Amino acid sequence: MSAEKIILVDDEDELRHSTAQALELAGFDVLDFASAERATHLAGFGFRGIVITDIRMSGMDGLTLMNRLHELDRDIPVILITGHGDVQLAVRAMREGAYDFLEKPFVTSQLAELAQRALDYRRLVLENRVLRAAAGQSDDLEQRLLGRSNVMVELRRKIRTIGPTDTDVLIIGDTGSGKEVTARALHDLSQRASKPYVAINCAALPANLIESELFGHEVGAFPGAMRARFGKFELAQGGTILLDDIGSMPMDVQGRLLRVIQDRTITRLGSNDPLPLDVRFIATSRTPLEADVAAGRFRADLLYRLNVITLEIPPLDARREDIPLLFLQLVSEAASRYRRDPVSVPPRVLSALGEQQWPGNVRELRNAADRFILDLGLPFLDTPQDDAGPDASPRLAERVAAFERGIIENALIAHGGSLKPVYESLGLSRKSLYEKMQKYGLDRARYFGGQDSDI
Structure with a gap:
């Protein structure tokens, strides 16, 4: 039996059984369920397979199931089965992360071909994760608990x-x-x-x-x-x-x-x-x-x-140095989830994030990342500093210093504390970078990701 599995979810018993049988005859290992909840019990971050689900079902529907699965792992391929009247809904789901969709009635050979492509994609995702870990990069656990x-x-x-x-x-x-x-x-x-x-x-x-x-x-x-x-x-x-x-x-x-x-x-x-x-x-x-x-x-x-x-x-308060890195990751995930182009996060935003209180911890920070990628603004950045009056505005030198510190800190985060790519990307000498880090109180150990590229 293949280790790769297809989870098939449909509350219409006859259609589900016939589809599962056709996929099994095509050589796939299929688990079929009448309710979406069972799928969330089996498909997680390391799940070696894909999910095929009807969109309209009693209880949890297919779109809700897809979103639940993508909270566990955004790279789990989800294929949606839709009726004629739900095609626009399926197209919207494609924008939100669905792998593909098929309209009823469909030819089982077409579904089998689509399922094979999705399984191939999933296999590549999991293999790439293993290769990144073998190369000393972040493994699955570091991606989940950044x-x-x-x-x-x-x-x-x-x-x-x-x-x-x-x-x-x-x-x-x-x-x-x-x-x-x-x-x-x-x-x-x-x-x-x-x-x-x-x-x-x-x-x-x-x-x-x-x-x-x-x-x-x-x-x-x-x-x-x-x-x-x-x-x-x-x-x-x-x-x-x-x-x-x-x-x-x-x-x-x-x-x-x-x-x-x-x-x-x-x-x-x-x-x-x-x-x-x-x-x-x-x-x-x-x-x-x-x-x-x-x-x-x-x-x-x-x-x-x-x-x-x-x-x-x-809590985030006990690891405030992780907030900028975590926010960058959450913004990247939000961009993928909402099908938006990747965006850079200005240093002043990262700096402001580190000064905020986050009683909702990572969940609250994720909401802020969603607002940022959707261009809905962040409450603590809504009021420009200049609106506070001339007496409250920092001097130009202070603004330049804060901006420079943010640029260097952002580069340290991006390169995991490895100094060589930092001073090369910023066009500085090694000595100048050390001096500026000392001036702004930046300790590379706070950003160190396991590599040492100073030479």
């Missing part, structure tokens, strides 16, 4: 160490700091990478159905249970379960979860037969859970089971 600060280097080291193990992990971090990205990276680095990754938002589970959602149920387990149903735990068999915002889980459900983690078995509602569960648990929390334990809101025994290993994700 930053040259000491705290980020240490975080990536821990993830590379912990990822291949099968131990449960607790991730602590502020809103928007990258907890879910870290959890997905741990899954993708593990032996479970080809198995489902099921994210459960503990704060969003309906209180009256939470046990059914997690554990599943048998026919007649409660009024309205007309058919048996798999729970989310069972759907993750062999893979990883992310318990997002674990602190919001009700105390009574915490007790059942503790037993699941201890015994690695589950029992559906309405059944007495335990089912073995082969999963890895990763939990996230915005704050350390010890305070919730002390307040009686979280079980101490569950905390001890979950925090076999604890990873703390640093």
